[in-house]
Amino acid sequence: MKRKVINAILAGVVAISLMTGCSKSSSEHRSTSGNGVPQIAYDNVEGVAVDAEFAAKGEWFDAGSPAENAPDVIDNNKTNPTDIDPTKGRLLIRTVSMTAETKSFTEVETDLKARVAAAGGYMEYSAVNGTGKDRSLRTGSYVIRVPAEKLDELISSVGNSCTVTSSNENTSDVTLQYVDTKARLDSLEIEYEQLTKLLEEAGDLDTIFVIQNKLTEVRYEIESTKSSLLVLENQVQYATLSLTLKEVLEEKEVVEPHVVTFGEKISIQFEKMKEDTKEFFQGLLLAIIACLPGIIFLGIVVAVVLIIVFSARKKRRKRLEAARIAKEAEEKAAKEKEAKEAEKAEEKEKKADGADKADKEK
Secondary structure, eight states: OHHHHHHHHHHHHHHHHHHHHHHHHHHHHHHHHHHOOOOOOOSOHHHHHHHHHHHHHTOSOOSSOTTTSSOOOOOHHHHSOOOOOGGGSOOEEEEEEEEEEESOHHHHHHHHHHHHHHTTOEEEEEEEESOSSTTOOOEEEEEEEEEGGGHHHHHHHHHHHSEEEEEEEEEEEOHHHHHHHHHHHHHHHHHHHHHHHHHHHOOSHHHHHHHHHHHHHHHHHHHHHHHHHHHHHHHHHEEEEEEEEEEOSSOOOOOOOOOOOHHHHHHHHHHHHHHHHHHHHHHHHHHHHHHHHHHHHHHHHHHHHHHHHHHHHHHHHHHHHHHHHHHHHHHHHHHHHHHHHHHHHHHHHHHHHHHHHHHHHO
């Protein structure tokens, strides 16, 4: 009877852990895609592997007293991350990128390191290229971590000691991610305590072995979740400044932005139109000059073709005029011939009539 009760309780704990695991997967996916912050950092993998090895060999427990060699309940006061209270404000991760120029590279770099140390920060990454001699100008790349409340002061000091040529800031809100992760940690610690109590009450080897395997898995999840909280808290409490410092011979003068008025915009457009028109005609003139030999040759060819065409037309008109005159002459000659023949016929008729009258008179 007691074994059935333990098995029922164990099944309930396994169901709770499965639901917690689903919640973890959703939380991890949300935090990774939303903010790019790694959600799991495995700091205690070696210890978990050792626990699993002992559990597999059966050396982790004693059948007579299962609770004596069980893993101790994790001391929350020693291993919990530094608590930050999301109810007092949003948890923001600030990241600033800057590019600056200076003629006094060594002095600026020394001053920068001193200010970072004074602010309670540290250099996470530092690299310098170039020697600073024989016109080999140096370029320094720095990744600086400072307390978030000191970031603006450090940015201002960098702007005062050198010329800032570009700057941009990115802020990520990880409040929900932190709350989800913290809630998961609390749930895992409660589950660990429940499993430990079940292990103390377990009486058979099969149940003990299953509970110990589950304890190892939960312990592994607790350490991973705490690592995630530590990463988030570090990123919230310590802002990041990525600085590129370039050594130059002359620093650029930073010009204050000027707001262009409507009248200035009209004037600018007229000036642009005048310049565009001038450039158009200049380009057209240059194109004509460049194409002038071709234009002359084309003109000669066109003139020759026109001369030939007009000459051919003139000759054709002359031929047509001559043909017309010849035709008219032929028609006139034919008419004159017909007229003469008609006169002759009339004369013959008159003679015939005169002869008839003479005969009648006789």
